[in-house]
Amino acid sequence: MRGRFAPSPTGELHLGNARTALLAWLQARSAGGRFVLRVEDLDRGRVRPGYREAQLADLCWLGLDWDEGPDVGGPCAPYLQSQRTAGYTQALRRLAAAGRLYACTCSRKDVAAAASAPHADDDEGPRYPGRCAQRAVGPADVERTTLPDGTPAALRLRVPEREVRFHDAVQGACVFRPADETGDFVVRRKDGAAAYQLAVVVDDDAMRITHVLRGADLLASTARQLLLYDALGLQAPAWAHVPLLLGPDGVRLAKRHGAVTLRELRERGAAPEVLVGWLAASCGLAEPGEAVSPRELVGRFRLERLPREPTRVASVPG
């Protein structure tokens, strides 16, 4: 069993990220598996210097550890996506050879949205109508970021007209129809970087991840990722999409609810066990008010007991 946490160094980790990290860590540790930390730093427009180190320090402070990662190395190094470009190019070549890619010059907004992991309800924006679908790209051209006339172009995957079904350990049976929901989606951006959907599939495969546990905001992405697993002939991992944390007003936990980043909470003097207890209590793994370390939770962790609904918290800790 190999699990992972894959933060994007675009900001401070907040309570929602911390809860997902804790649960992914518990899933791996309770199964006696290995836990991998991978930094998803492909979105040059949003990555900021210093956040990677700060995020890793926050996770250590909480009491989490990892067997492989950018700071400790490991057999699947490098663990920074920005250093894994060769694997993405190779995957793009295979997709192109199978006739699945075309060059797309459509609006920058679509492309930007596809590049980073979605943080809103869904990411890809409106369904792409296939305006550029006639511009097939061959394997030799997947690194070209412009058309022959110099117009910047992204690469999109031709999405088959079929349902994608999968089982999610928390959400149950899931059915999506990417052809209707997003249409052909971006797998390589105009700036040459692999899009999130492609990079996450290539890396979860290359790092031999058997179990992906992440936030439920990525549930719809999973269907697109399964199309990529299929197109690349790769074996998909088992999925678990854990509910999001909502503030007292029922809206996704954010700054306006108070101190929600781990850094702010640390600076206010919160003890890690108090925070871990709060996070665990928010999904039924601890009693309200209990202070507990991640280690102490390993024996209590049961994926099937996690709530499926988003968790509305009455107040933030501290």
Ligand code: GLU
């Ligand atoms: N890097 C993504 C994020 O921070 C997570 C990707 C994943 O877990 O698949 O939202």
